[in-house]
Amino acid sequence: MPEPAPPPPQSSLPEAAAHLGTHVLASAAARACDVGIAAGGSPCSPSLPAPPAISAPAPPPVGTPAGAVSAPGSGLERVLRGPSGLGTAGLRLILRGNPSASSDPAGGSVDGTPVPGLYHHPVPEPDPARVEEVSRRIKSWALDEVSLYPEDWEEEFDGFSVGRYMVGCHPDAPTVDHLMLATRLMVAENAVDDCYCEDHGGSPVGLGERLLLAHTALDPLHTTREYQAQWEKSLHADAPRRAYRSAMEYFVRAASPSQADRLRHDMARLHMGYLAEAAWAQLDRVPEVWEYLAMRQFNNFRPCPTITDTVGGYELPADLHAQAAMQKVIALAGNATTIVNDLYSYTKELDSPGRHLNLPVVIAEREGLSDRDAYLKAVEVHNDLMHDFETAASALAAACPAPAVHRFLRGVAAWVDGNHYWHRTNTYRYSLPDFW
Template identity: 70%
Template sequence: MPDPGLSPLQSSLPAAAARFGAHVLAEALAHGRGSAEPAGAAAALPSPPTLPFGRAPGAQEVPVGVPVPDGGPSPAMERILRGPGGLGTAGLSLARRPEPPAPGAPDAEARPEPAAGSRPIPGLYHHPVPEPDPARVEEVSRRIKRWAVDEVQAFPPEWEDQFDGFSVSRYMVACHPDAPTVDHLMVAARLMVAENVVDDAYCEDGATPADVGGRLLLAHTALDPVHTTGEYQPAWEESLSSDAARRSYRSAMDYFVQVATPAQADRFRHDMARLHMGYLAEAAWDETEYLPEVWEYLAMRQFNNFRPCPTITDTVGGYELPADLHAVPAMQRVIALAGNATTISNDLYSYMKELKSPGRHLNLPVVIAEKEGLSDKEAYLKAIEVHNDLMHEFEDAAAALAVACPDPRVARFLKGVAAWVDGNHYWHASNTYRYTLPDFW
């Protein structure tokens, strides 16, 4: 892992990364300078890009505990407006440059067209992304299949179609456009597959709610090693290869720690513990046939959600957001909102798939319909509104943090999280193998 220093940007970072997540940072830059500038101030700095959305964080939304620049732009803010410096970082500029682009160069501010074959949910707030790099998709697909089949035996032969239909390679390439190498993308791909193996094997296919707790705890030890006596250590180590879930977790984590710093690895373990706690809550409700209130369901979904995926965006990007910046409450809010919004998006895209599955599956439209006495259609449309509100909260919080904490590492991490949110929606909307939409329009 390279020393992040003050400017951790990789010279091999694809210029396309600048097009992802810019809608969040452009908002911050547009509103961070204030409207009452002294005469001549406007000429001192280039104008920010045109905003694709209009909501602006108010003064009361600036995070508590984060230093706020007073008056005009601080030197750090000017540095962000100019964009990062150094070899290979020109594509990360956050401000429009005065010189025209080279002939034939792509417009970094242009809105990409929806992916071919994509079917976004009508009315769902999202940002289209370009098709992921096909060469990277093909290579990740080849490597992840080989890992899943040969290294960890992640699924039985009869699940092969489902594994291929999951399209994890397109998913990860879309979510991590700034990954410097395919090896970095593979870090995310292995973890994604492993998390889904655990969910399928322990929480879905044939699992009983009463079994979930003990099995999850033992699987978690593949991520967070047991430290015990010499007499009992071998038995624990042997258990790590006893089923596909633990084999997948252990192998994926072994690869992850080779490129992650100790702080990044510990952060990921903590977020996986959050995920497992959410699994336990849902299993307990299933066991007791408890139907949560809408707010209780949303609280559970803050834990049983995608958070472990965007929280590793810096590791996959080949740099580190230091632990003290990651732990700032305002950053924690941004990450939580990103996880919450993308998870409700999953509820909406999975709605028909879950209706066709045996038993009752809790998702936001189902809970809203039963708790608020709405029709299925009314509940689904209200769930879309909840998602959209969460997305706006996420973008407002990210924009406020970018202004209040003008550190280039924070800016890059926020951009990476926004890219993950957009890529996650792209995958759901374009994965017609897994998802169909209800006939509500």
């Protein structure tokens, strides 16, 4: 289904900015049409159905959450509300509405306490019917299709609550099938992290080899006939590779070629970040704070928000996705959400064997602060990243008023908010330090 026509540009925007998105979008569409004609079809159309119109009214502007600093500017609020006018209902998401009656004062469910002072936005509770169905399907996939884990890992798998996680992060997914695209990839990525890097047999020794071979499940090996069969057999050698292979097969069937290649690129970034952290572990070195943040720009959640359009059943054209301004928005979203993980998993990692690097630990070591002061400074770093993310998203929305851009930005913002919601409410995995 083609995107609805964009609303008239706001009169306050400069004329050049108002035409930027239309020009780039038209160029990308023309190239896609040429490719489709040459191939005898339209290869960039996702195979899953386009999303139905969302008839719910747009939510009110974003409020300032408890413990937060100033709210974002009106430009981002306009993007999050979505365009108005005939035919634009399907471009609106319910991202940051009023919390339900059962919510705590900070917004969200009564389970879990937000990190005091952390800048975040409340989100509506994820649809329980979707959560239940996604949870059922992902467990069936993990057990029956890829043999992901032994019986004694079942409680930990259930405690991860991946169904609630993905439903909360992708409120515009038109069907459960679309949600499953993200859910399989999330579970597969965590299997690689746990089994190759972390506490389920992981080690920094030999990590590069394991990651490279696993990456061929995402980015297929093209070799001679003699060795092709051996490579194909290797994709079933362990749980992480089985999970990567299966999750990517589902994703490729639903995504356009550019969307699939975009994911491969971001997964390579992720693996490079794993290797940097492994190198520090082998050297027993605590990096400088800026070095740690550089690593976290690669070893982070970036592959998740970058597929928000595939999960939403549409495509942000490759030229628009590749714009430097869009890449900055996605990078900042990944950076902020990953520091959320550092903060909520802090006590969990302290209780684990060995030394786990996270932002509070690195700040304490490198800047000579107490554990408490380092943690509170890490909260400030997160808040700065969040404000930078929202400022960059607002500027891009104003400069490029194409509907696909606005919808993608709302999808990324939804992922940021849903990620915090999951960390805050997952009391099975996380608890806060006693610093307040």
